[in-house]
Amino acid sequence: MRAAFYLLKKLSSAAVTLFAISxxxxxxxxxxxxxxxxxxxxxxxxxxxxxxxxxxxxxxLPIQQRYFNWVGGLFSGNLxxxxxxxxxxxxxIRDALPVTAGLTVLSLLITVVLVVPVSVYLxxxxxxxxxxxxxxxMQVGIAxxxxxxxxxxxxxxxxxxxxxxxxxxIPFSQSFWGAVRSLVLPALSISIGTTAxxxxxxxxxxxxxxxMDYVRTARxxxxxxxxxxxxxxLKNALLPTVTILGMIAVEVLGGSIIIExxxxxPGIGRLLISGVGNRDFPLVQGLVFYLALTVVAINxxxxxxxxxxxxxxxxxx
Amino acid sequence: MEHLLDVEGLTVEIRIRxxxxxxxxxxxxxxxxxxxxxxxxxxxCGKSLTALSVIGLLPEAARVGAGxxxxxxxxLVEWTEARMCGLRGKDxxxxxxxxxTALNPLMPVGRQIAEAFLQHxxxxxEARAAALRVMKQVGLSRPDSLYWExxxxxxxxxxxxxxxxxxxxxxxxxxxxxxxxxxxxxxIQYQILELIKQLNRSLSTxxxxxxxxxxxxxxxxxxxxxxxxxxIVEEGGVGExxxxxxxxxxxxLLESIPTPQKRGRPLYTIPGVVAALDQRPAGVCPFxxxxxxxxxxxxxxxxxxxxxxxxxxxxxxxxxxAE
Amino acid sequence: xxKKCVQNKNFMIGAVLLxxxxxxxxxxFFYLPYDPNGMNTQxxxxxxxxxxxxxxxxxxxxxxxxxxxxxQSVFLVGFSSVGIGFLFGLxxxxxxxxxxxxxxxxxxxxxxxxxxxxxxxxxxxxxxxSGSSTLHTAAALGVTAIPRFCRIARAGFLQIKEMDYVxxxxxxxxxxxxxxxxxxxxxxxxxxxxxxxxxxxxxxLSEAGLSYLGLGIQPPEPSWGMMLFEAQxxxxxxxxxxxxPGCLITMMVLGFNLLGDGLRDVTDARTA
Numbered sequence: 021m022r023a024a025f026y027l028l029k030k031l032s033s034a035a036v037t038l039f040a041i042s043x044x045x046x047x048x049x050x051x052x053x054x055x056x057x058x059x060x061x062x063x064x065x066x067x068x069x070x071x072x073x074x075x076x077x078x079x080x081l082p083i084q085q086r087y088f089n090w091v092g093g094l095f096s097g098n099l100x101x102x103x104x105x106x107x108x109x110x111x112x113i114r115d116a117l118p119v120t121a122g123l124t125v126l127s128l129l130i131t132v133v134l135v136v137p138v139s140v141y142l143x144x145x146x147x148x149x150x151x152x153x154x155x156x157x158m159q160v161g162i163a164x165x166x167x168x169x170x171x172x173x174x175x176x177x178x179x180x181x182x183x184x185x186x187x188x189x190i191p192f193s194q195s196f197w198g199a200v201r202s203l204v205l206p207a208l209s210i211s212i213g214t215t216a217x218x219x220x221x222x223x224x225x226x227x228x229x230x231x232m233d234y235v236r237t238a239r240x241x242x243x244x245x246x247x248x249x250x251x252x253x254l255k256n257a258l259l260p261t262v263t264i265l266g267m268i269a270v271e272v273l274g275g276s277i278i279i280e281x282x283x284x285x286p287g288i289g290r291l292l293i294s295g296v297g298n299r300d301f302p303l304v305q306g307l308v309f310y311l312a313l314t315v316v317a318i319n320x321x322x323x324x325x326x327x328x329x330x331x332x333x334x335x336x337x
Numbered sequence: 338m339e340h341l342l343d344v345e346g347l348t349v350e351i352r353i354r355x356x357x358x359x360x361x362x363x364x365x366x367x368x369x370x371x372x373x374x375x376x377x378x379x380x381x382c383g384k385s386l387t388a389l390s391v392i393g394l395l396p397e398a399a400r401v402g403a404g405x406x407x408x409x410x411x412x413l414v415e416w417t418e419a420r421m422c423g424l425r426g427k428d429x430x431x432x433x434x435x436x437x438t439a440l441n442p443l444m445p446v447g448r449q450i451a452e453a454f455l456q457h458x459x460x461x462x463e464a465r466a467a468a469l470r471v472m473k474q475v476g477l478s479r480p481d482s483l484y485w486e487x488x489x490x491x492x493x494x495x496x497x498x499x500x501x502x503x504x505x506x507x508x509x510x511x512x513x514x515x516x517x518x519x520x521x522x523x524x525i526q527y528q529i530l531e532l533i534k535q536l537n538r539s540l541s542t543x544x545x546x547x548x549x550x551x552x553x554x555x556x557x558x559x560x561x562x563x564x565x566x567x568x569i570v571e572e573g574g575v576g577e578x579x580x581x582x583x584x585x586x587x588x589x590l591l592e593s594i595p596t597p598q599k600r601g602r603p604l605y606t607i608p609g610v611v612a613a614l615d616q617r618p619a620g621v622c623p624f625x626x627x628x629x630x631x632x633x634x635x636x637x638x639x640x641x642x643x644x645x646x647x648x649x650x651x652x653x654x655x656x657x658x659a660e
Numbered sequence: 661x662x663k664k665c666v667q668n669k670n671f672m673i674g675a676v677l678l679x680x681x682x683x684x685x686x687x688x689f690f691y692l693p694y695d696p697n698g699m700n701t702q703x704x705x706x707x708x709x710x711x712x713x714x715x716x717x718x719x720x721x722x723x724x725x726x727x728x729x730x731x732q733s734v735f736l737v738g739f740s741s742v743g744i745g746f747l748f749g750l751x752x753x754x755x756x757x758x759x760x761x762x763x764x765x766x767x768x769x770x771x772x773x774x775x776x777x778x779x780x781x782x783x784x785x786x787x788x789x790s791g792s793s794t795l796h797t798a799a800a801l802g803v804t805a806i807p808r809f810c811r812i813a814r815a816g817f818l819q820i821k822e823m824d825y826v827x828x829x830x831x832x833x834x835x836x837x838x839x840x841x842x843x844x845x846x847x848x849x850x851x852x853x854x855x856x857x858x859x860x861x862x863x864x865l866s867e868a869g870l871s872y873l874g875l876g877i878q879p880p881e882p883s884w885g886m887m888l889f890e891a892q893x894x895x896x897x898x899x900x901x902x903x904x905p906g907c908l909i910t911m912m913v914l915g916f917n918l919l920g921d922g923l924r925d926v927t928d929a930r931t932a
Contacts (some may be wrong), residue, residue: 033772040773048785104389163861163914165868165885168906171892175899180928233438239394239454240433241503244419249451250527259443274780280868290779293873296788304788308781315776330441331487 023327023334030323034316041312042094046087049305082086099306109306112291118192119287120276122199126207128270131215135261136254139219143226144249161216166275170209170282177205191286206283214268221264225257232256255331259330266322270315339410341510341543342368342391347404349386349395351614356624359613360386360399362567365642368626370510373537373544375554375575377590378525378564381611384547388513391545393421394433408511427457430504436496440488446496447472447484449505472499474539477531489496494525501532508540515547530557551594555579561589566611566623573648583650586629622653630654656657671922677915678932681908683737686725687923688728696729697721707900714904717887718894723904724880730905732866733877734884738797741863742856744802749809750852756810757817764814771807780804780866787875797876801863816848850927857920861913869910884909888927 081089093100099109138154145151177183189196229235230253238248277289284290288307295303327333350363363384365394368374377385389395391406393413406413408429413421424432433439440449450463450471459467465484472480475498490497495518504512514533519527534557537544548554554561554575563571563586571584582588592605609627615624625635636651642651665671672929693713700720708715714723756767774782783800790796870876871885878885890901 036769037772037776040769041505041776044770044773045785049789059831136699159917160910160914165865165872165888165906165913166911167872168888168902169871170893171888171902171906176894179896233433233435234441235705236433237439237500237503238441238452240392240425240431242422242424242456243452244422252444255443256441264884272778277780277784278873281873292784293875296784296875299788304785308777308785312773312776319776330443332489335487335490 026233026327026333027324034320036318038313041316042091042309043087045309045312046090046303048299050083090106094309099310101301102295102300102303102306104295104300104303104322109303109310113288113307113310116286116288116291119203119285120289121286122192122272122281123203123276123280123285124269124272125211126200126203127211127214127276128212128269130207131218131268134215135218135222136258138175139222139226140249140254141218142223143230146227155220158216158219161212162220164213166209167214167278167282169212170205170279173205173208202283202285206276206285208277209279209282210261210272213275214271217271218264218268222261225260226253229253229256259326262322262326262329266319269318269322273311273314275318340407341370341372341409342545343405343407344387345407346406347387347390347406347587348402349383349390349397349399349557350402353398353615356615357402358617359402360567360614361390362640363404363642364567364568364569365404366562366572368511368543368545370543371541372560373534373546373558374563375558376545376547376564377549377551377554379549379611379614379656381566382564382566384458384564385515388431388515389464392425392429394425394431403544405414405581423457424503426453426509427507428509428512429511430507430509431513431515432497432500432504432517434519436493437521439500440496442488445485445487446491447480447486450499452507453503454506457585459507459600468502468622469504471502474536475499475505476528477502490576493521494528496534497521497525499531501529501536505536505540505542507551509542511543511545512536513547516549517546518553519548519550526553533557551579551590564588566617568623568651569642569649570624573650577648583629583645583648583655584624584652586624589627589629601642622651665922668925670918674915674918674920674922677911678919681731681912681915683703684728685731688731692725692728694722696725712804715900717901718743718890718898723887723901726886726887727904727908730882730884730887731908733794733881734867736858737794737801737867737877738863740869741797741801741805741867742797742859744850745805745809745859746856749803749806749811752806752808752814752818753813753815757814760818767810768814771810773806774804777804780869783866783870784875787870792870792875792878794877794881797867797870801866804866805859805863808859809852812851812855813848816851850923854920854924854927857916857923861916861920864909864912864916 022080039114090100101108102112105112141156142151190202192199230249234252235248238252239245243251252307273331276287277292279285279291280287280289288311292311294300294302295307344367345365347361347364348359350357351360352358357570364383364387366374370585376387378384386389386395386399389399390401391408392415393416395401401414404414408424413424416424420591439540440446447465447468451468454467455461455462469480470486472483476481477495477498483491483495491499501517512533517533518529521529530553533544533546536542539608544557546558547553558575561567561573563578564586565586569586571578571582574585578587579591582591586607589605594605595604612626621634622628622631622638622640626629628635640651640653642649643655645655695795698721700716704716704718712722712724714727717726718721752767756764762884783797786800786803787796806896851904867876867883868885868888872889874886874889876885877883885930887905888902888909891898891905894901
């Protein structure tokens, strides 16, 4: 029962947040200086044409109506129509999604694989010189701008070593592994920063947990330090780490926006930037809402995961 | 005759900011099979440190400066960590004060008890049965369903029983109980103490019971050791010591316990507090600053622990009439 | 407390890094070796020489001068972004924490909604609508920074509101404003400072990203992010060009991160 209440609470919270997001997204685009139709058609446009476009865009309706129309559209999967491409936003997203999804998944994979071994090593050898050096490296990793890192990675891996392609992206439809190879450098650029953040967090959590009383109890049973670490401490430390996973996924999404532009990957990030550059309001509006929706969904999933793992939430007293 | 536990001249130092301070000074006592001995003193007197030294779980900053801890004749101070791991939970067990935080919140309690069994060579097939058996022994009801429950589902008293079960599943020769009831309600306190007494009888487990509460010690122990500021200041049979204390500290401690006879009078408290580790003067009696009967002699040297009719006391002016 | 800061390694390294950058900034107001926009195509892509300590770019412009001028916009964006976030975050957080109830709920929902937008997206929205410029970038990043400060302020106010000594002061008739100033604010200084420091780092990174995409500070104003973008095209022929702006951005972000970490270490140890 407690679990059910917890989830219900999180769900309603997510719903309210989504509502707030829809308001913010919609009205952000309404504080325009000027008429979007006029901006689109240019300064010298024929006023009649501007009016016609305005009507076509539905801009003559009262604002509440426009908002409700838009929200109504959301429920049926209609995120608007791109001005530039004259194609429903949803369709553009569908085409761009595999790339961004692949990039995100690969980045998260790299993070997940690296985090546990490195954090455990750092926690166990907290005072040794190698650990301090590693920590310093990670600090730099967090500070380095991802797009600069990409440039460096391209220099090293594509140009100097010729291990990985730096050319155009190979779509999944053409070759699965070709696509993955094209995504490795971009994923690395993003994940180096986020991995460093998670490693730091997990290491600190591990150190905190090692001071807990149950560790003392375990050792008094005769368990070695290593056994205590792997059988008791690690799980207790991974639990709060799951909560920042949601935050990390969001960071990765945000990072992909820039990185896709660096590597010219046909994903959602590049779509968004071109939309901003073209002042394609409907496209940007739809994309922004879509991304925010994704974030809320990810956070909700993380909450679900947390409830499933932590017996204190799952089971009542 | 070999004693079960024979501590001699144990000195433990703690490093604070580069300096080493003596937290335990020439502590020595013996325990025999099946005995229940109490170790009393205020916070800061070193009783927990003594317990941790015996089982080899001293904190990072502390180390044994001198002395021997002989368990069944072997000096544990010399042992490697690996050998100590084989000893902990099997020959010597310890339970601590805080049951609320003593268990891993993510593992079912039964599994945590079974872990102690498995750690010392028990087979997987027998582990659950052994756990259930010891859970019954410590008075936990419905062990079968309790086995799979998580710590947050249990009360403080139940958790402490779980901890005791964990400690006793391998039938250790010695159980060290560091303030096992301090964090519990009075009624539960009584139950846990009864449990300890009963287990001592049925399993012949020797118990070193650490407490700041003389009442608890009187209930359960046959012998009592009084500590102050890292030194042992008195030792003897529980009845004797409580009836006719030889050391001023013990006497003043008894004075400060409220009893019906003292009703109506202001309650005596020992003036001052136990000095912090880095503020203990060397070469003087550790208690002289707070002692009601201190004399110039007390500031000249540390008194030796002398033996009189089976009782030990560390005072230049031991004995003498009641105050 | 300053003494403890000086003893903390993180803090000092951060301070040194930032010190260098602040020095560059300070000097840039008075003296620039060359006109940052002065082109000299005959001297393209030069590696560091005494004449051009950091080399020249694809238009023959002196990189050192451009970097120095660029530092002005970086600091400007950083300060305004943190400033806006701090001011409004504190205001909203204080209102939410102290007043509680419906005000709290509404403000928290808005904050949650803001935090649901990954980093630069909010900035992108504002830029789509209002066009790109230094001012817009600063404002956009400022708005993005509000939620974090708001959270801290709110947590601080909530926590302290319930503490005994505040209740005691209240029962003696102290006015809310006085309470806030004397009791509540001093305790929040540390986490706020840490957030400000780390926030500055984030703002610098975001701004660099935006400029890199051509959506932040517009040319001919030199910006470090834009310089990186320009350098990328010449990566194979002159990799040196890309090196400097990246280094500087990293230095600045690292400096603020370490400063923030050091502050956090010091304040944690104190309250521990």
